[in-house]
Amino acid sequence: MKAKIPRLMFSAFNSGGGKTTITCAILQALLTKGLTPAAFKCGPDYIDPMFHSEVTGVKARNLDVFLLPEGVCRYLLVRNSRTADLAILEGAMGYYDGLGADSTTASSYHLARVTGTPVVLIVDGKGSSLSLAALIQGFIRFRPESNIRGIILNRLSPGMFPLYRKMIEKETGIPVLGYFPYHKELSLASRHLGLITAAEVEDLREKTVRLGQQAAGTIDLAALLEIAAGAEDIRYEDQPVLRKGEVTVAVARDKAFCFYYQDSLELLEEMGAKIRYFSPLQDTALPECDGLILGGGYPEVFARELAENTRMKASLKAALKRRTPCLAECGGFMYLLEEITDQEGKHHEMTGAIRGKAFMTEKLNRFGYITLTSGNHNLLSEKGGQINAHEFHYSDSTANGSAFQARKPTRNMEWDCIQADANLFAGYPHLHLWGNIRFAVSFVEKCIAYRSRKRKENTKK
Known part of the structure; x- marks a missing residue:
């Protein structure tokens, strides 16, 4: 066309x-x-x-x-x-x-x-x-x-x-x-x-x-x-998207978490996701949801405010304990850890949903484009699944994960990264879901499965 x-x-x-x-x-x-x-x-x-x-x-x-x-x-x-x-x-x-x-x-x-x-x-x-x-x-x-x-x-x-x-x-x-x-x-x-x-x-x-x-x-x-x-x-050629089913996905969006690709969010909506935004800075609890996305941003700049919002941290930790599907990139990943040490050396308690600590450095770490290859079956991918991504962060952590292998496209550099299982994808890399639509499909399908399981559990009560 x-x-x-x-x-x-x-x-x-x-x-x-x-x-x-x-x-x-x-x-x-x-x-x-x-x-x-x-x-x-x-x-x-x-x-x-x-x-x-x-x-x-x-x-x-x-x-x-x-x-x-x-x-x-x-x-x-x-x-x-x-x-x-x-x-x-x-x-x-x-x-x-x-x-x-x-x-x-x-x-x-x-x-x-x-x-x-x-x-x-x-x-x-x-x-x-x-x-x-x-x-x-x-x-x-x-x-x-x-x-x-x-x-x-x-x-x-x-x-x-x-x-x-x-x-x-x-x-x-x-x-x-x-x-x-x-x-x-x-x-x-x-x-x-x-x-x-x-x-x-x-x-x-x-x-x-x-x-x-x-x-x-x-x-x-x-x-x-x-x-x-x-x-x-x-x-150009049209890129058909199949509607998978209706789910509600809570997306963190405020001054601390604001790094999103609009086309990625709209891709999830085309597949049936209803996006509900919330603020980890201002709100006291997650909205009712079948899945969760924590984007990147500057949690280290707002670490004190995030640490003081104990009710939101507890709500988020409880959601992950219930195995709510969660995609967390960079700053969102940092928020899931136990603590962030800011540029001044001050320690701020985060959600503790993932064991490990984030800390600021004076240089960019693992900056640039990478290709990710999955080493296991997880929230977004089957084993061996690939997607291109990028990293841009001055922080690092003690718990970067090992579910994926990252490879630089122009240099002989590889490393393990990302905490991922059937309901979690959390790490420093940023993804554009149109880069591999199967990752978006997998996320929505896991949200549908979680919603179904939640309804069955509520029926039994």
Whole structure:
């Protein structure tokens, strides 16, 4: 099948080039014009889509050609853009940066090629002049059909823009579509050992409105829309999902637990799951449920508040004792342990549903993409089942588990991980369930079995 989806990707030479700020600014400017953009993030990052979602009022999505098959990426792009005027994709890292140091696999360039998406390069104009043209020319010619259709200059003054535009267009033949001056007061902050999430940014709505006003004033939105409209039709195949049966799945969602792929949650809903959100920070008990998902986030930042909510901890521990099916990733896994030691060395008691302790370190541990292979029959997989995943955490634990083997895709590195049995999957790796739908099917089926067992037990009472 084919679909006409106007679309555009914003990428850069490297991380820190202003992609997120300018993407949010353009999303806001498009909304102000009365358009409805669908927002996507290339790669596995959870933080940037939160900002996209805050701007658009609609959940942003992730497209990742390592976590997901190429055909699924095309399908999810089409499916989530059907009711929008255009799709806006924000790249990850540098445009060509993929697996390892010498591959474009899983890069923003890879995704642009797979989806046929035209690219606008965001270029930092501070500290360079003619050298920028050399860098841009190199990016355009580095790989066949780079898809680069335009340039936006970041951190440039109004007075310098006409000079830079004339020089770059003369040297490269690529149109310069505008610029964005530096606004310290509008920058998106970060914390030591982790980015600030959208929910933690003060006056975010006011900031995005001002960013949108800036974009409307200094970026040629009409030219961007023209490039987006010129994108080729996407060839894709539908991905049928079978409804398994009705179950209720409780999902932790608050400032401490906020790392979720929206398409994963909606996949479970298509299979029959009714999602009920709850807050381990604010609520005192789990909602009535047949299954439980504890996503990643920053439990170490909110460890004191989590520790003080003893009623929620007791409710969660009791649910796992009843063998309620539970999927816990990264921060959710940490919450299930006995304790978290924060960056200051303070100890905070967690649920104790799993024996072991989590502690903060000064570096990323086992960072990056991995392939997981199951060593047993468990909540999500039969023995030998595989799914691609990723890890991003400054913490570690004394109880990482051994139910799965993790393998780096580009290096000869393997290790055991994940606590998993028939009703539990808990560990540091993050999964996208569209990466292997059988994992989602298994989770829902285990929830159905638990619900059936629970009803039988209640009937006997």
